[in-house]
Amino acid sequence: MTGVDLPAQSAQILVVDDERLLRLMLNHAMQKDGYQLLEVSSGEECLFVCQQKLPAMVLLDAMLPGMDGFTCCAKLKQIFGEQCPPVLMITSLDDQSSVDRAFEVGAIDYVTKPIHWAVLRQRVRRILQATWTLAELRQKMERERLLMQQLEAANQELCRLVSIDSMTQLANRRCFDEFLQQEWHRMLREQAPLSLILLDIDFFKAYNDTYGHQSGDECLKKVASVISQAIKRPADLAARYGGEEFAIVLPNTPTEGAIHIARAIQTEVKALAIDHSGSTVSNRVTISCGTASITPRIELFLDQLIAKADQALYRAKLAGRDRIAVYNETLMTPIPDT
Structure with a gap:
């Protein structure tokens, strides 16, 4: 009317x-x-x-x-x-x-x-x-304002859903790629270290074969929750990298900081005490971690950081799994579980 x-x-x-x-x-x-x-x-x-x-x-x-x-x-x-x-x-x-x-x-x-x-x-x-x-x-005008608020909330939720892995509720691979690119350029401007942790659940295929894919999904969720709780700073990002592999981006973080977080995650995953009879290193679920820390420079490329973290993860697995291997610009060494 x-x-x-x-x-x-x-x-x-x-x-x-x-x-x-x-x-x-x-x-x-x-x-x-x-x-x-x-x-x-x-x-x-x-x-x-x-x-x-x-x-x-x-x-x-x-x-x-x-x-x-x-x-x-x-x-x-x-x-x-x-x-x-x-x-x-x-x-x-x-x-x-x-x-x-x-x-x-x-x-x-x-x-x-x-x-x-x-x-x-x-x-x-x-x-x-x-x-x-x-x-x-x-x-x-008030109805339109409320509608705009609802639309904005819906857009934010859509953006969140597009950026989130539905199973683990961590960032997905697309979000990881965009965030890492953004932080590489930011650390290049600030000349500050950028660290990357790649981690795998040890013998996860054997876990799925032994306990079934539903139990495997639950295991992924529990490990993802540990990773999420270990990331304290708003500037950091935890993501599902693919399958049973996870990635953690740590801007303005040197090697020691990345090792500290990797150790904390390793410890908390063990504390979950998830049975894993298919593992050859433990009767519980464990993880292997590879960390890389680089201060970006003009002559370096972002792919090098990912490649070095991947190399470190491979070294951790090669050294027996259930451990952390570290790459930085001066060393590459596996760190056994302590």
Whole structure:
């Protein structure tokens, strides 16, 4: 229902005038258009009534005993702000300063005494229609704002889903590739070390063959949870690299920091105590880790960091699994479990 279609019967108008005869005449004029009328004789009564229930509009006499109409209008604006009903000032003063003052205190329009009733009725109708239209517009804008919020939330969730591996809830390979590229360039600018950990669940094919793929999926989820909890900084990223292999990107982290995190993950995975009778290194699930740390330089390439971490992981497996092997720009060595 639009503002122009809103029934007049739903509009309640408050008449504020100390002259009883004028109130009766206003009542009669407004009722011709079907408005509901309330009458008070002072500014104080006007404020009291409005605090109980706001009318659709206030017809306010400027010259009232006690609190005059100008003061009353200003207080209405102060109390109700944007919710304040439109005020049509009725005044016997026709000088420019009084008109200016009426608008300054917040009146939306004015009529002078003696009242031209046809003009008054038209102005009331126009003001109410404008008020209803504005209210409808605000409601529409609020609905659109809420819709935009919902759309933004949906877009964020979509972006999250596109970036997340559904099984492990870690970042997926696509997200990993984009993040590592971004951090390589950032560390190149800052000339700070970038570390990468690649880790595998030892003998995971044998685990699936022994316990079934459903148990294998549960094992992946538990190991992923350990990895996620080991990553403390918002700047770091843990991802499912592929199959049973995971990757951890550690910006601004030297070799020692990467080893510390790899050890913590290794320890916590063992603490899960997941049976693995198909393993030749332990009767529990274990992991092998390869870490690489490089300070990016113009002459180096991102693929070299990945290749070195992969080489380190291969060395860890070659050295017997259930251990960490480390590559940095000066060494490549396996670190046995301690």
